[in-house]
Amino acid sequence: MQVSAKIALFSLVSAAACQNTPPKPPVLAGDGVLHYTTSRTAHTITCDDRPISLDGDRTELKLVGPCRAVAIAGSHNDIALDILPAGRIVITGAHNDVTWRLIEPGPSPELLNQGGSNTFHRYADAL
Numbered sequence: 001m002q003v004s005a006k007i008a009l010f011s012l013v014s015a016a017a018c019q020n021t022p023p024k025p026p027v028l029a030g031d032g033v034l035h036y037t038t039s040r041t042a043h044t045i046t047c048d049d050r051p052i053s054l055d056g057d058r059t060e061l062k063l064v065g066p067c068r069a070v071a072i073a074g075s076h077n078d079i080a081l082d083i084l085p086a087g088r089i090v091i092t093g094a095h096n097d098v099t100w101r102l103i104e105p106g107p108s109p110e111l112l113n114q115g116g117s118n119t120f121h122r123y124a125d126a127l
Contacts, residue, residue: 083109091118099123
């Protein structure tokens with residue numbers, strides 16, 4: 001096998017391995033916020049009534065359940081989440097794509113883009 005083919009194969013295997021790495025267990029801060037730190041992974045997180053902070057790069061995360069407040073740092077993340085009416089989603093990182101849906105009737109969430117090149121999308125159907 002040629003060197004370039006070996007390098008390409010190694011890169012593909014390494015990328016696939018990164019996608020299967022589970023995130024570190026969340027850390028509960030003194031203020032009651034659950035902090036998740038993960039990079040280069042795909043994972044589903046179940047929300048409860050506590051606020052959640054996501055910090056990582058190049059992740060594909062799905063947050064299900066009654067999310068009340070979600071803060072997203074890091075870059076190049078694709079986040080899909082369920083949000084309670086009048087909830088709050090804040091992005092402080094860059095190049096993040098956030099798709100949200102209300103899990104029950106009520107006012108839309110507060111959407112704050114405090115970073116750069118981030119997008120919000122409302123998803124009307126089930127995630």
